[in-house]
Amino acid sequence: MKHLLISDPTLRDGSxxxxxxxxxxxxxxxxxxxxKVGIPILEVGHGNxxxxxxxxxxxxxxxxxxxLENCRLKLTNTKLGIxxxxxxxxxxxxxxxxxxxxxxxxxxxxxxTEADITKRHIEYCRQHDREAYGVLMMSHMVSAxxxxxxAQKMESYGAQAIIIMDSAGALLPSDVYEKISNLVxxxxxxxxxxxxxxxxxxxxxxxxxxRAGATILDGTLRGFxxxxxxxxxxxxxxxxxxxxxxxxxxxxxxxxxxxxxxRTFITTPHINSVSVISGLNGVFSGFAKPVExxxxxxxxxxxxxxxxxxxxxxxxxxxxxxxxxxLSLSQKGLNISE
Amino acid sequence: MNRxxxxxxxxxxxxxxxxxxxxxxxxxxxxxxxYFVGRNEESHGIQRxxxxxxxxxxxxxxxxxxxxxxxxxxxxxxxxxxxIIHAPILKALGxxxxxxxxxxxGEMCIxxxxxxxxxxxxxxxxxxxxxxxxxxxxxxxxxxQKDIQYIEVISSISSKSAGxxxxxxxxxxxxxTENAIRKxxxxxxxxxxxxxxxxxxxxxxxxxxxxxxxxxxxxxxxQFLDHTVxxxxxxxxxxxxxxxxxxxxxxxxxxVKVKGRGDYLPQYAGNLDIINCAAIAIxxxxxxxxxxxxxxx
Numbered sequence: 152m153k154h155l156l157i158s159d160p161t162l163r164d165g166s167x168x169x170x171x172x173x174x175x176x177x178x179x180x181x182x183x184x185x186x187k188v189g190i191p192i193l194e195v196g197h198g199n200x201x202x203x204x205x206x207x208x209x210x211x212x213x214x215x216x217x218x219l220e221n222c223r224l225k226l227t228n229t230k231l232g233i234x235x236x237x238x239x240x241x242x243x244x245x246x247x248x249x250x251x252x253x254x255x256x257x258x259x260x261x262x263x264t265e266a267d268i269t270k271r272h273i274e275y276c277r278q279h280d281r282e283a284y285g286v287l288m289m290s291h292m293v294s295a296x297x298x299x300x301x302a303q304k305m306e307s308y309g310a311q312a313i314i315i316m317d318s319a320g321a322l323l324p325s326d327v328y329e330k331i332s333n334l335v336x337x338x339x340x341x342x343x344x345x346x347x348x349x350x351x352x353x354x355x356x357x358x359x360x361x362r363a364g365a366t367i368l369d370g371t372l373r374g375f376x377x378x379x380x381x382x383x384x385x386x387x388x389x390x391x392x393x394x395x396x397x398x399x400x401x402x403x404x405x406x407x408x409x410x411x412x413x414r415t416f417i418t419t420p421h422i423n424s425v426s427v428i429s430g431l432n433g434v435f436s437g438f439a440k441p442v443e444x445x446x447x448x449x450x451x452x453x454x455x456x457x458x459x460x461x462x463x464x465x466x467x468x469x470x471x472x473x474x475x476x477x478l479s480l481s482q483k484g485l486n487i488s489e
Numbered sequence: 490m491n492r493x494x495x496x497x498x499x500x501x502x503x504x505x506x507x508x509x510x511x512x513x514x515x516x517x518x519x520x521x522x523x524y525f526v527g528r529n530e531e532s533h534g535i536q537r538x539x540x541x542x543x544x545x546x547x548x549x550x551x552x553x554x555x556x557x558x559x560x561x562x563x564x565x566x567x568x569x570x571x572x573i574i575h576a577p578i579l580k581a582l583g584x585x586x587x588x589x590x591x592x593x594x595g596e597m598c599i600x601x602x603x604x605x606x607x608x609x610x611x612x613x614x615x616x617x618x619x620x621x622x623x624x625x626x627x628x629x630x631x632x633x634q635k636d637i638q639y640i641e642v643i644s645s646i647s648s649k650s651a652g653x654x655x656x657x658x659x660x661x662x663x664x665x666t667e668n669a670i671r672k673x674x675x676x677x678x679x680x681x682x683x684x685x686x687x688x689x690x691x692x693x694x695x696x697x698x699x700x701x702x703x704x705x706x707x708x709x710x711x712q713f714l715d716h717t718v719x720x721x722x723x724x725x726x727x728x729x730x731x732x733x734x735x736x737x738x739x740x741x742x743x744x745v746k747v748k749g750r751g752d753y754l755p756q757y758a759g760n761l762d763i764i765n766c767a768a769i770a771i772x773x774x775x776x777x778x779x780x781x782x783x784x785x786x
Contacts, residue, residue, distance in 0.1 A: 205680050206699035206740045207643045238683045241660040264648060264687040267656050292687075444738065464688035469645050471697040475732055475744060 152397040156367045158256075158314075158343070159185060159384060160194035160376070161417075163234055164369075167198035167377035167437045168420060171209040175221060177416040178213065181372075182225040184412070188404040192256050194232035195222050198377060198437050199467065200260065201233050201249055202240030207470050208437070215245065219252045230255035234286070237261065237268045238468065242275050250279050258314060259305075260286035262466045263293050266301035270308045277309035284343070285310035288467055291321040291433050295333035302334055302342075312341040312367055317356060318437075318467060320349030320379055320430040324359040335364030343367025346382040348374060349430025351422060353382040354390060361396075372409050373419045378429055378436030380420030385409045428454045432461025441473050449477040450486045495521035496776035499553055501575065502566030503527025503534030503545075505652065506589055506761060509753035510564055511538055513769050519776035520769070523560050526552050537753070550575050557582045562775065564768055565590060568654060569661070576612060585775060586612045587768050591658065591665045600770040601625040601721045602673060608774055617662050618760035619644040619683065620669045621767050622696040622728070625721055626743050629713045631674040634741075636703035640676050642666060643699070645684040647691035650758040659683060694747040694759035695731070699740045710734045714743070724770035725763050726750060 162178055178195065185193045195218055197203040197211045204211040211218075222231055231254050238261075240246060249257070257276045259269045269285060276283035285305025287298060302313040315330060322330075327344065334342045344360035346353040346369070357368050370387040374380030385405050388398055413419060429439065434457050442460075446453035459476045480486075498520050500507045507527070511534070514522045525538035525545045538545045544559075546552035553563065562585040565572045572592035579586050588595050595612030598604060602625055607613050615621065623642040630637060655662070666681040686692050711734055721728045727748030735742050747759030754761050 205643075205682060206639070206641050206701070207682055207697070237659050238663075238685070241663050243660060243664065262685065262687065265656075265685050267653070268659055268685065271657065271660065448737065463692075464686070466684060466686050468643075468682065468684040469686065471643055471695075471699075471742070471744065472645075474735070474737055474742065478732065478735070 152395060154397045154399070155361065155391060156191055156343070157388065157398050157400060158192040158194060158232060158367060158369050159190045159371065160234070160369055160381070161371040161384065162193065162195045163200070164198060164371055164376035164381055165417065166196070167440065168375055168380070168418060170440050171197050171204065171211045173212065173416070175213045175217065178218060179221055179225055180415060181412060182222050184408045186226055186229045188408050189400045190229050191399060192230045192232045193222070193226065194234060194258070195219070196233050199236060199239060201235045202245035203236065216248060216252065219249055219254060223253045232256035232258060234258050234260055235272055236468070237272050242272060246272060246275060250276070250281060254281065256282045256284065258284045258286045259310070260288050263287040263290050263298060263301060266304040269305060273305065273308040273310050283310055284312040284314055286314045286316060288316045289318045289435060290315045290330060291317060291319055291326065292464070295330045298330055299333050299337045302338055306338055306340055310340065312343055313338060314343040314345055314367065314369070316345040317347050318435050319433045320347030320352070320426070320436060321433040322356055323350070323352060324355050327356045327359040328363045331360045331363035331365050341366045343369065345369040347376065347436045348379040348381065348420070348422060349426045349436065353380070354386055357382045357387055358390065372412050373417050375417045375420065376436070378420070378439040379422045379426035425453045425457065429457045432457050434460045434465065435467040437467060438470065438473060441470055445473050445477045449481040451477050451480045452487050455480055455485060494780070495519060496562060496772065496779060497521055497523045497560045498562045498564065498772060499524040499526060499560040500564045500566060501526050501550065501553065502571070503529065503532045503538070504566060505754055506765060507564070507566035508534035508537055509761065510566060510765050510768060511541065511543065512752040513765060515541060517769065517773060519773045524552065524556065550578060554578060554582070561585060562587065562772055564772070580611060584611070587771055588612060588614045589764055589768055591617060591661050593665065597669050597672060598771060599624040599673070600724060600767050601717055602628045604771060604774055608771070608778060613771060615764050615767055616669045617666045618694070618764045619662065619681065619696060620666045621763045622694065622745060622747055623666070623698055624669055624673050625717045626698045626714070626745065627670050628673045629710060629717050630698070630700055630702065630741070631676070633706060633709040633713045634702045637674060637676045637700060638703070639678040639701040640670055640674055641680040641682070641699045642670060642696065643682040643684070644694065644696045644760070645686050645692065646694050646760045647757045648685045648687040649691050650760055651685050691755070691757035693757055694763070696745050696747070698743045701739065702741050705734070705736055705741045707734050707736070725766040727759055727762065
């Protein structure tokens, strides 16, 4: 039976869905169950990763240190993972501390064309004998050839796997196949895929990634994640098992856990009209909540904001553009009629 | 002022920053570049300087030691590690130094904020590009608001304007900018974020300040900003306020855009232009002060 590595960023991507307000109590409840059902990697933190708590992206209810120290105590077989974007988190201020606390897997991410900014962070993790992956976000914005070139840079810095993120939920299965198969052919390290569900493709795209040779998949419980959410973990695991793959996860316990988590704190995302426009325009899923709030405040159509964000090719981290765009739409009189 | 009365300056470093500085100096009424010094004869910067009729050398700092009588001020546009070596040498030679690297050696200077208290010093540091764009706004908040709890600076620049050194030094960029925000605001809780955006056509540099202030006095802040922005525009013509102080979700927000002059670097490289414009503004001020003191013949 072929083994696939599942990484669970429910507590990281899901953080976007609640504007980074997950309580420590809920986080620890989740970590305890993740260990019990056999989740291989549990990724935690602010939606934009380590050191990203900010006015720009939303301030976290629980600090990085408090979160990591407490999760560390709950996990033994499940590895503790984090997402790190250079430009938000520095080695000296953030990464050193996370490694000191005992994080196992560090996924160092950049926009899909900017891999060279991950060099020092990846090298630092490797020098300290930790597992380091390279992550390319917003992968719909470039061709397979560019992704290969960028992923090869990360490989040369010491990345032990490459994760391709469909951060906007904009890819179709054929795009995923083309991108992932090119990467698999041109890299000597495993390739993984992280889906978003804006166009309802999260599970289908994940399967397509496997068909193209990916061996790592991200999934979140009930799909709890930014915007329209991610590949729904318990569905993904069920489908993979049905296809004859081994994940090491106990499906029935996972299903019970999903019901319990939904009753406790997880809100199940759904694909609303704004999610579809966001996906079609290729805008970062993490923009959903701030766009929703600001559109309401300035009485403009969130779809118009997403359209303009897409036109400007805005990337993750440029949330300040939302307000500027909303203000200018409102000044142009493009308000929603009462 | 005739040519012989201009302040003699040398540029150390023949990369993009050094070459753009040269183009700006060629236009200056107060400065004359008497030496353009790099390490690589084939570099585009050295060739450009030759075409402009400026004396060049590829022996880097050694040339400046050997020909110490040919200049009074040096712009160091090499690297932080380079400036750590150059600073004591230039100090011993008694030269005024404007440091464009994040070496953290000289006093941090933002012309719109503290040029008067820096101009007599022999080593002036220009912080970072994000610092040059944001600190005047941070200072405006500090001067007009009470009870500032937190300040954050977010900059987006075009990927093409960020060379290998910038990319390798993002952590230093963040930490240096944060130190400057603390220094000029007196607020300890600060954060800096930088985004590289690869969109084509290239985006202009955009910098946003977000702050938590107990009871923001928008009128007072706007008045202060009007003066600040007008002052900056004198040395950085492409600096514009694109969002006046706005309170949203408990955040006080100001946003500026910096379009470059397009001298040697393209217009979208406003981030590089603003730090060079600041360097020229300081050098010209220094030159004028020297004239007033009758230091020139």
